[in-house]
Amino acid sequence: MVFNSLDFVVFIIPVFLLYWLVFSKSNIYQNLFLLAVSIFFYAWADWRFLILLLGSTLINYYLGLKIYRTPEDRKKSIFLYIGLVFNVGLLLYFKYFNFFYEGFYEILNVFGSTSTYNSLVILLPLGISFFTFQTLGYLIDVYNEEIEPSENLLDFSVFVTFFPKILSGPIERASSLLPQIKEKRVISYEVSVDGLRQILWGLFAKIVVAENCALIANPIFNNYENESGSTLLLGTFFYAIQLYADFSGYSNMAIGVSKLFGIQLMRNFSTPFFSTNISDFWRKWHMSLTTWMMDYxxxxxxxxxxxxxKKGLIISIITTFVLVGFWHGANWTFVVYGLLHGIYFIPLVFSGKMNTSEIVAKGKLLPSLKEVFKMILLFVLIMLTDVFFRVESVSVGFEYLKRIFSLSIIDLPSVLFSSTTLITSALIGFFILVEWVNREKKHDFEIGNYNIYLRWISYIFIFVLILIFGKSAETFIYFQF
Structure with missing residues (x-):
């Protein structure tokens, strides 16, 4: 039941009405209803792992209390280690077991072993990377005495399972989400309308921008051996936009849906393509994962x-971003992806500019030529690195890049003047323009202070674009993580 499906529309309307009309008497009623709805939502997506989700919730709830109530530091540490082993163990088994299993046999073969192996069929539970990191952060924060654990199992269960963010985040912090769950929510017309506005923008990003980009990028990547360097370069451009529109679209919809229930989730993307250096980019890209990795x-x-x-700082950065890459999946391509991003920080470390954050054209209509140059240069670097996010093996990734920088890069791309390319380029232009105008606001489509007629013209225009250019999409890219 993805956000852009008719099933979700049929699901969310009665849930919203029941939540505010029937279950709004107290936060207990609200949370009981949200927990039931979240369990149903996750079971609809994949009922086979519902026991795993609920079991993880119970175990982490218990461990949080034991860590907090244990006075001796040594025993307190033991409960934390149990939590780390349990949560990391879930990830290692379900997501990475075959990766290490196959790697072990490959090492044996290097030393002359003739052993053979068959990969185990291990299904990946939906959302495991997200809810596991959330509970890990919770236990660490309790151990460090930054928060007190939830004494209420119902509140904690909603914190873990809350349906808008369970499948693909954002990765919420207990210090932000739990206090909202503990309090009774009151409906707000302004917040609800802003949530609907954010859902609309996320829907446009996903089924219009991302899916039209996929129509161009997928055939190019799937047939890269027979395409010119210029066509491959164009394919990387459309894939970079697809990846961003897909995931930011999901995040905006998740945050918007959550607002309908009086709960504010953290922002996950903040117009990252308007960054002028790699440090600023990662402050604005997948922010919930980045801040988690930075803190823990x-x-x-x-x-x-x-x-x-500086050597220690560089090692810390590269290690962190290798783990960021590896978090995305059990493939060396993601390791290379993270490694490259870590390496891009090295010039900033030596220049002392790693912690500086430039706001592009703050308070201005247009950026300077210097800012435009920096944004384009960084985007090209990110775009080329995204090749490893898309391909199935490191060797294919390097071969793809090698073909880009061949003599055929001066040829006209084979898809340059196709109607799909021209229409998609225009849609991307509109998408980027709206994000540029709203780059200093709380989200990409925050137009609540505009004239009412202008607002409705904007809603209708985007709705028409969705009707005309929207494509069906059964899933989001980040569901696989």
């Missing part, structure tokens, strides 16, 4: 290696 991996690691100064 980079910060303690850099503190441990601080005596090595």
């Amino acid at each position: 991996v980079f910060t303690p690691l850099s503190f441990t290696l601080r005596r090595h100064q």
Whole structure:
């Protein structure tokens, strides 16, 4: 039941009405209803792993209380380690077992072994990377005494299973989400309308921009051996936009749906393609994952290696981004993807600009030529790196890049003047324009302060674009993670 499906529309309307008309008397009623709805929503997506989700919820709830209530530091640490082993163990088994299993046999074969193996058929539970990181962060925060654990199992269960974010995030922090769950929510017309507005923009990003980009990018990637370098370069451009529109579209819809229930999820994307350096890009791209990795991996690691100064900082950054890449999937392509992003930080470390964040053309209509140059240069770098996010093997990724930078890069792309390319390019232009205009606002389609007639013209225009150019899509790219 994806957000852009008719099933979800049929699901969300009665849920919204029942939530506010029947279950709004207290936060207990609201949370009981949200938990039931979230369980139903997850079971609809994949009922086979519902027991895993609920079991993880119960175990982490219990461990959080044990960590908090245990006075001795040594015993407190034991419960934290149990939680780390349990949660990381879930990820390692369901997501990475075959990766390490196959790697082990490949190492044996290097040393002359003739052993053979068959990959185990291990199904990947939907959302496991997201809800596991959320519960991991919760236990670490309780251990570090940054938050108190939830004494209420119902509140904690809603925190873990809340349906708008269970499948693909954002990865929420307990310090932000739990207080909202503990309090009774009151319906707000302004917040609900803003949520609908964000859903509309997310829907446009997904089924119009991302899916039309896929119509161009997929055939190019699938037939890269027979395409010119210029066509392959064009394919990387459309894939980069597809990836962003797909995931930011999901995030906007998830945040918008959550607003309908009086709960604010964290922003996950903040117009990252308007960044002028790699550090600023990662402050705006998949923000819930980036901040999680910064807090729980980079910060303690850099503190441990601080005596090595810049070398220690570089090691910490590269390690963090290798893990960011590996979080996405059990494939060396994601490791290379993360490694490259980590390497891109090295010039910033030596220049001392890693912690600086430039706001492009703040308060201005247009950026300077210098800012345009930096944005384009960074986008091309990100775009080329995304090749490893798309291909199935590292060797194919390097071969793809090699073919881009062949002599055929000066040829006209084979799909340049196709109607699909021209229409999609115009849709991307509109998409980027709206995001540019709203780059300093709380989300990409925050137009609540505009004239009412202008607002309705905008809604109708986008709705018409969805009707004319929208494509069917059964899933989102990040569902596989």
